[in-house]
Amino acid sequence: MIRISLLFISLLLPILSPAAVRVVTTLPDLADIAQAIGGERIEVDHIVRGDQNPHFIEVKPSYMMKLKRADIFIMVGMELELWAPQIIDGSRNDRLEVLDLSTIGVEKLEVPTRVDRSQGDVHRFGNPHYWLDPRNIRPIANAILRSLVRAAPDEEPFFRKNMAAYLATLDTKIVEWEELMRPLAGANIITFHRSWSYFARWLGIIVSDQVEPKPGIPPSPTHTAELIDLVKEGKIRAIVVAPFYDLTAPEKISAETQAQVIVLPTSVGGVSGTDTYISMMDHNVKTLYEALQP
């Protein structure tokens, strides 16, 4: 009888005990931050892998299933994830809270004054790669905290404590990164896509041009030739490419100039050894620092 009672209780426990808050994010970076705040009291998953281009994610039913079970869906917004509305609709989850982090007051760069396809695959609401400026992580973390607290009010002290610890670590690293890069302020780089505008502005690095002639437009021979001249004239030392882009054009530029091609991940897990947001930024800052050395 006791055994039967224990079995019955064990079966009921998952139903009676409050379920962990289930969070799904688009990028692994946001998942890492959410996990740092929620700890073991939340379940976190993400859609995009660090080595995938977040602009071009195929709408898969498996992603819809992730959102179907989720309480909170966190996205970058600003039309980075054009695929997200289809996944949200396909999830059939009426109670899903969608947190668009672009609405929390982060300063937006490169907001276009003209929107048409002659400008390439331009984002109407500005450059969405704002998570690559680590100073933006504080408002992002606060927004995630507010969502988690709404979902699990009793856990607020736990979440707040975790967030404070995380931001303290991050602040220390920001100071370290800024000190490292300060002597290189004003250095010029070329990037493949406009992924690095926030990152470069934070460190005082100047992005002279992109390998793409316009956002989202594949490199052309003419533009590549122009970039070779630009690199030679401007003594540009680094061409920054995310892991998912074709290296053909950057390597052609590199072969004819002194510039070094460096592959920097825009998201956690994009290259090995970047399993957290802080380790990814650490990798990016230090790799760029090395590449910019005279």
Add this chain to the structure above:
Amino acid sequence: MESPPRIVLTIVLTCITTPLQGLAQLSLNPDISVIPRFILETNDGEKLDDGVRQFSRPQLKFQELEMALQGYLNPYARADIFLTVPGPDVEEARVGIEELYASVLRGLPLDLNIRVGKYRVEYGKFNRLHPHQWPFATQPLAQTAFLGEEGLNDLGISASILLPTGDLYTALTADILSGAAAGEAAGIEDTTGRAPYYSATARLMSFLPIGDDGDLELGLSGYTGIHDPYNRDRFVYINLDFKYKYRPSSYTSLTVQGEFLHNMRKAHQNHDLEQYQDPEGTPLEVSIRSSGLFLFADFQWARIYTMGARYDWSQTPYSSDDRAQAIAVFLGYYPVEETLGIRLHYQHTRWQMAENTRSVNMIGLQLLFSLGVHKAHPF
């Protein structure tokens, strides 16, 4: 194709001519995209009746213009309108409605989704695709033979539920259709003026991730309706479909996709089917079984290039003796993302009808461009 109601044209013109007065205004308009298709085509079958096999002078043809208007109606539902101007006659072409439906996406019990209107039915995987989404330039023979030039596209009501299969995405979709598509495609045209008999479809599909980079979708569909309104003869189609996609990187992928359709129907002799008359002229009731299949692979090896091949085999709805086979190879070039596509398509098709055999080689260079919103690609 019938002209759409004037109100639809008014909506379209209003959407196009409304100036973009800031982003808030923009976001209230439906998403608009326009995709025309042209083809430069030649084949060696036009003079076969004269005993001559030679390629015709390549002709540039307008195939179709599709205009999509899509957006949310309210927090619970969205509407999708696809207007079409079919070719090849550019001057006399009339606007038609390819799809016009509203979908209720949330707020219903059991997470039910409802779709009402005219739409390409979720029968198999391929039927939902518009021609510009195909990686090749021609429709598979089995689709044309059993579903018609436009695929299975009808007025109807569709309901879809997700089945409780854990982490596995499994959906069941069922449709009640007006039945008009059955007569237009693989049936007998009803000239009595009576309303067509309803038809029905259902599809059960599952989606299975395979490893980090691969996904497989499997589907089983059924379609039944009245193909002969004079004798109330019914047909039943059973369709198996699969799609596997392996995408190890953003610009490399391999898609393998195919469908098999089996047709079962009773048929009577009538004015369209004289072959079912016995020597004494007595109408016969016959039971017909026939099938069709297609299988293709599409390989993207760089950001802007794709290549692939397709195999078709098909009998016809009224005969297992009449059959056709085709082999096609195709090359896709997308120099500036999805805004411009060029497809080179070669196809060898061989028909065998009774004692006669005929084969034709076709070469087409298809050009399409896309103006407006780019939506994410569904699997």
